[in-house]
Amino acid sequence: MVSLKNITKTYNHGTVKAVDDVSFSVEKGELFGLIGPDGAGKSSIFRMLATLLIPDKGSATVAGHDIVNDYKLIRSKVGYMPGRFSLYPDLSIEENLDFFATVFNTTVKENYHLIEDIYVQIAPFHKRRAGRLSGGMKQKLALCCALIHKPTVLFLDEPTTGVDPVSRREFWEMLKRLRQQGITILVSTPYMDEASLCDRIALIQHGRILSIDTPQGIAAAYPNSLYAVKATDMPRLIHVLSTYYPHMHSYLFGEVIHLDARGMGGYNLPDELTQFLTAEGFADIEVKPIAPTIEDCFINMLVRHDT
């Protein structure tokens, strides 16, 4: 449905490389996530696929059409929701929706079934100006506007950034329902916890794809064993761990420290570590093996990438 081949995009006359030789493809009806930190090149990829930017090198197709030559055909088939709220703040919910329906030569009534689930949540405020809506409501409206012309492919650029956790969960529920209707969805997010909600994800950093797989596949491909370490005096603990085990990467993860036991296969690390930390004067020591999350995988890839 969407396919990119060696796409490269630079800015400022080639000095800033935003997207570097990126290739991937998204199947029909798939919920595909682009996961990466700010500035990784996610938005540039979206803008190229939405026919707003021309790539420097490489080619890409959306719904079978080339993004450079057949951009006009693509525009009526895709729904694009930019990272920044970009509907008319001085028009009401209803008016924005009507406007975007009419410019695509359709009506709200015709495709209401597509947006119904989402629209009923903001319908009580249909007379309110879009500029005065809360962050979550703005995103719901933007999604409605991107869906109102019944696109076959949906590009959502960081749809949940700046949205509260409850609205974020609701938003992902909606995406799952849309996927069931056969719409192909390409979504980007800087939140790792959202990655596991996608069918497949691509981890991206500095414009390059680090890995593409299902979330489970990426987690299963984690190369080492991972431990969660907890004790009193966490600030000193992280310092001690990085000093005495410099070859093992340790980082704060919520309330615990994740320790990547690289090159420690067949070695009873929990006991070793507990003894060592007790000797160092720590109390309430807890060391237990854990399953890596997408975030652990991402951090691991970044560390390997940098060294």
Add this chain to the structure above:
Amino acid sequence: MRTVKFLLQKEFRQIFRNRAILALIIVMPVMQLIILPLAADYEVKNINLSVVDHDHSPYAQQLVAKITASGYFRLQGYHASFKEAYRLIEQDKADLVLEIPRGFERDLIRNGHQQLFIAVNAINGTKAGLGSAYLSSILRDYNDGIRMEWIAPTRFRPAATIEVIPANRFNPLLNYQFFMVPGILAILLTMVGGFLSALNIVKEKEIGTIEQINVTPIKKHHFILGKLIPFWVLGNVVFTVGLLVSWVIYGIFPQGSIPAMYGFISIYLLAVLGFGLLISTYTDTQQQAMFIMFFFMMIFILMGGLFTSIDSMPPWAKAVSRLNPVSYLVEVMRMIVLKGSGWADVFPHLGAMLGFAVVLNGWAILNYRKKS
């Protein structure tokens, strides 16, 4: 065409919601037309005159009385010496010093001629030039009066004199407002058209809505038409309001063809709106657009023939003013309002303006890209 209809509907909705702009569109022409013609006036009044009278004769007093009675001069005072009066010029309290020499009356009667000395403060060039011209003409008049007294009218005039009596066509009383009001109306129209259109598209860029528009199948020319038409309509409204204001307040009613005037305004607005659009395609923020627009507005206004006559500009400036749409409008406004011109008279201007409209809008459409 359906798309344009929806774009227009959206555009008008937004305009009518923006109360500040709406008020400005109506209030600005009314206020400016009421205030500016009264204040911006070429006539020089209240010229401060200081007199150094060494003679103190009845003739000298008569002369001073005649000067002050003209209404243009305000007698600053009598001073004993030129040096004392000159200090007043230095302090900017006097604009003109008139020195009447000792024996003014006696020598005038005995020798038949006498000299007066006028010193002018030329820091304000207009005031100095007009002030000394007024004073010279009063002196000439005074001179003629004295000669009339002395020379007994004879049957045969001793010398033939040529008397020039000017007749002011189109503005017989040289009413300054008749000249100024149409010009100010022209500027107003340019400001409203140029600024509103330039800022509008840039605003869509700033808030990001243009991205959303760009991924829709809306065609370039539809989008631009959707932007042009509302401001074209607003421009006509502003112009009509301005015309009514100048009729009600100044009693100025176009002497010429009103359809020709609106015909020209229609094309003119297209050109100015096109210019605004062009600027908006080159800028990314409203601030940039505002400053660039201001730069051009200054040139347009100062070289548009509103305040200074284009005919008296150096040749290069005259050539530049031919590229200034405002100069055509100011000219046409004065032609139709004062001179009573019709379609045939403004035809060349109309042609030029059509050229401006096509070039500016064409350029804007070409430069407005839906992708980069």
